[in-house]
């Protein structure tokens with residue numbers, strides 16, 4: 081069997097995907113925001129530098145006009161002490177140059193260039209150049225950008241946490257409950273109901289519909305199994321009764337309804353055994369219709385069958401029900417077993433059967449047939465086997481035949 085791929089929770093996957101998506105959105109929005117912020121900061125910074133420069137113009141104008149180099153230099157020094165200013169340069173039209181600040185700005189264009197007018201304002205007496213402090217500006221922009229990105233990151237984290245919490249609560253937990261339930265389901269526990277613990281019972285969602293479908297399926301399967309169980313029980317019962325019937329039929333002679341030889345081979349040894357064990361009497365009667373061949377020869381086989389059925393019915397009616405039993409031993413031979421009977425009682429019965437046989441004719445095709453039978457009667461002797469008992473009864477029957485038929489012969493008769 082191929083090994084199954086590793087387990088991956090749907091909720092975890094969704095959370096991962098949403099986290100990645102949120103991070104991408106955050107990076108994109110944060111980037112756009114950072115660019116806009118940079119531009120805005122640059123514009124504001126330039127404006128601030130310009131304001132600072134303009135504020136210095138009056139003092140510089142006076143100092144240059146009064147030819148006070150120390151005052152000019154002091155103002156230039158003051159300018160570069162401002163964090164926004166990296167380098168400042170004042171050039172007088174008369175030649176002197178005043179500068180302060182970090183080096184390396186010469187190669188860059190100045191941020192602000194302003195003419196210095198004379199105090200009465202009629203002529204230009206110098207020029208002020210200011211370079212913005214790029215390092216300070218960079219730090220400012222970086223701090224702002226980081227603040228913006230941090231805000232977005234925090235927001236993305238919050239969104240992820242909320243989504244994770246909702247997914248875990250609304251998706252993962254119920255799905256896990258259903259998966260656990262399905263994994264533990266066995267044929268004998270199918271009737272155990274699926275109960276989902278949902279946090280918000282006021283609304284239904286797909287999970288509830290899935291659970292309901294599952295419960296319906298469970299009910300259907302349960303019902304189907306019950307139906308199959310009932311059907312199997314019915315069929316088993318039918319089969320058992322059919323087997324019983326087949327067994328019964330296999331022991332019964334189809335023509336007369338008496339037991340057949342097979343039944344006798346099974347039942348007689350048991351009767352003999354019981355009789356010996358409990359020291360109870362047991363007798364048998366061998367009966368044989370006289371000159372039955374003539375019936376067949378003169379009236380046909382069907383008429384013979386009719387006679388056999390009629391006589392068998394008469395014998396069965398004359399016996400104790402549920403105690404005595406009759407076997408059709410051969411063609412026109414009947415073997416009658418009489419439990420709990422002494423030979424005397426068996427002889428008495430044999431005489432009765434003889435009388436019953438001849439008492440009324442059998443009516444065949446409008447003709448009355450007078451039938452007689454001969455009987456051999458024997459009682460089980462101590463320690464005697466079934467075959468010996470039968471042989472003795474058969475011998476007595478033979479005697480009855482030899483001694484004229486239509487008579488009864490017993491052990492002492």
Ligand SMILES: Nc1nc2c(ncn2[C@@H]2O[C@H](COP(=O)(O)OP(=O)(O)OP(=O)(O)O)[C@@H](O)[C@H]2O)c(=O)[nH]1
Nearest residue numbers: 368369370371372373374376381382384385411412
């Ligand atoms: N109709 C019919 N006849 C059967 C059946 N089984 C055996 N028979 C006949 O029974 C007759 C038995 O004849 P025999 O054994 O000579 O005996 P019997 O004619 O009765 O003479 P005794 O017994 O000596 O009085 C035979 O004709 C068999 O064909 C059966 O099932 N149906």
